[in-house]
Amino acid sequence: MPVPSRRLKDDVxxxxDHHAAQQGRWxxxxxxxxRWRGSFSYLxxxxxxxxxxxxxxxxxxxxxxxxxxxxxxxYSPATDSYTPALLHTGTDTGHPNDAFDTAALIHLAGYEA
Incomplete structure (x- = not known):
């Protein structure tokens, strides 16, 4: 299992964080x-x-x-676990910003402007 470099972790x-702040939707x-653990990152x-x-x-x-x-x-609050899912782009892999966008649509809907 590949592990991202420190540089890549810092970039992500x-x-x-910058992408989320620039949207103005939340x-x-x-x-x-x-948080990082091996090849995984938790947002x-x-x-x-x-x-x-x-x-x-x-x-x-x-x-x-x-x-x-x-x-x-x-993330599923009902089971306190993570379930593989499709991104809002329709794919199961993508950029970390797409992961934030998809999860925010679900978990932050009550915090919209």
């Missing part, structure tokens, strides 16, 4: 927290509500060996 961290979104939205931070797990992406192609699994 910055790119996804005004309560303070940042996207990304969590940090939402500011009433002066408090709320953490909302979004999805897991998996490094497949190419900088632009990542596997995608959506």
């Amino acid at each position: 961290d910055g790119t996804v 005004p309560a979104l303070a940042e996207v927290d990304i 969590t939205a940090i939402i500011q509500r009433g002066g408090q931070d709320e953490r909302i797990p979004l999805c897991r992406i998996e490094y497949l060996g190419k900088d632009e192609e990542w596997g995608f699994a959506l």
Whole structure:
């Protein structure tokens, strides 16, 4: 199983957080927290509500060996687990920004502007 380099991890961290902030669709979104474990990355939205931070797990992406192609699994609060799913693009792999967009549409719908 390939593991992304430190440089690639840093690029993904910055790119996804910047992409999320630039959309303007999620005004309560303070940042996207990304945790790494091996070839997996876990994206969590940090939402500011009433002066408090709320953490909302979004999805897991998996490094497949190419900088632009990542596997995608959506977080399920009912089972507290990640389930492989299609991105909003209709594919099962894609850029980490596509993973954020897909998961945000599902998990952050109540936080829209």
